[in-house]
Amino acid sequence: MDYKVPAGNPEKPQGADGYALLERMNAGHHEMLANWGLSYLSLADDARVLDCGCGGGANLLRLLAKAPAGKVCGIDYSDVSVNLSRETCAAQIKEGQVEVVQGDVGALPFDDDAFDAATAFETVYFWPDFAGALAQIKRVLKPGGVLFICNESDGSSEKDQAIAEQIDVMTLYTPAQLKDAVREAGFANLRVMHDRTRGYVCVLAEKPRA
């Protein structure tokens, strides 16, 4: 079967097609994935959370719902994603509960030990230096802070493989590959959740305390 990459550049959304693509991601299958993955993530009420590759921003609101007295910061290197995230979270930005920053996960513009949790939904496929980005995330997490990666593809479906072949910068990861990368980056207490029927996978891990 012929599988086509959706218009709009999922790896770095651009233009009107990118905006429409992100609006679809904010709901639809990304919503199902996020709700599945977030059922495994516990956050303190006042947690400071970083969402890497925040896209259209719907997950910023889902994270804020889990940490209502905290603060959620989204980062994305696409200006279309940053703009839509800012629209999606306009009220929460005004209240100082959400911030959206334009930047690359390979060079996070935050202090060391700044966040209690860092999340990455549907984005690690596109990080050219996965190890380097994990090192950056580890740097900005507090000791004991949680890394959470959530992918709708465990790399096994023919459709996902066909799409990844069409996007130069896209890499699919099996659950074992994700786990190895996170362990090699120096995280501890790894847990992997895998829904084999839907192909969903998420990895939870902690920055060691000492």
Ligand SMILES: C[S@@+](CC[C@H](N)C(=O)[O-])C[C@H]1O[C@@H](n2cnc3c(N)ncnc32)[C@H](O)[C@@H]1O
């Ligand atoms: C498929 S979208 C997913 C968006 C959102 N996380 C979601 O689940 O709906 C991938 C997002 O990751 C962003 N992204 C990819 N590589 C990035 C990088 N190196 N730094 C920052 N953002 C990145 C893209 O710009 C895009 O907005």
